Amino acid sequence: MFLIDTHAHLYLSKFDEDRNEMIARAIEAGVTKMLLPNIDVATVEPMHDLCDAFPNNCFPMMGLHPCDVKTDFDNTLKEMFTYFGNRKYVAVGETGIDLFWDKTTLNIQKEAFAIQINWAKDLQLPIVIHARDSFDEIFDVLDRMNDDKLRGVFHCFTGTEVQARKIMDYGGFMMGLGGVLTYEKSGLDATIKDIPMEYFVLETDAPFLAPKPHRGKRNESAFVRFVAERMANIYDVELAEIMRITTGNAYKLFNLLESENKG
Secondary structure, three states: OOEEEOOEOOOOHHHOOOHHHHHHHHHHOOEEEEEEOOOOHHHHHHHHHHHHHOOOOEEEOEOOOHHHOOOOHHHHHHHHHHHHHOOOOOOEEEEEEEOOOOOOOHHHHHHHHHHHHHHHHHHOOOEEEEEEOOHHHHHHHHHHHOOOOOOEEEEOOOOOHHHHHHHHHOOOEEEEEOHHHHOOOOOHHHHHOOOOHHHEEEOOOEOOOOOOOOOOOOOOHHHHHHHHHHHHHHHOOOHHHHHHHHHHHHHHHHOHHHHHHHO
16 A cells, blocks of 8 residues: 655755655655646756656656746747657646736636646646636636546645535546645535545645644655545545555546556
8 A cells, every 4th residue: 555645846946955865755654656746947857857866756747837827828838838749747737727826817827727728638638726716717717628538636625615516527627635634724624524535636735735743844745644644534444545545546547557657
């Protein structure tokens, strides 16, 4: 039994001093696979370098984070799309809409999101969605574009049960649970308790959003185990059952068997 961290930015500078040791800690904790979402053009090379250094453990995605969508996003996306011809990725992302930091870019965020949704369909890859203060806006885009070709995950899900069930109704989507699930006042435990476990994958969003007992400190992939333990408590099942189900969900959503075979 092992765990998969389906969303971790392990290539960022916060890990420069102990990156190899951090990944070793994750593997020792039973987190044998870490999926790395891209942020912008500047993060592509360090992300690739890390995946090349740990080809059996780290797997890249390609996309443009909504907070990095600028007026020249068309050129950025054109450059990013060329990478798909050179190597294997497990997903398109992370993309989506973020209205916490800047509401003025909503229109171009929507455009960039739609372009990357079409990438995911054409490439037959899942899409990794960042949703912060933006569920309604994301649902507006998905209501127009969702079909049987589209699948993916709402990363760092912190929505309501109503929003969770709308995500389920799309048919091809799961939700990522991270450190917020361990926060006593988040209310996320009550939100998910009646949602079948088959709709969830686990993540850290490292180096951000560390779970208890490390809240406020740098997050790392080994800490996904705390999320799994909290999920086991909520569903009143053994940890091994959470590991089995969420790992299976991740393998299915990200087609990891094919990634392992192709390298």
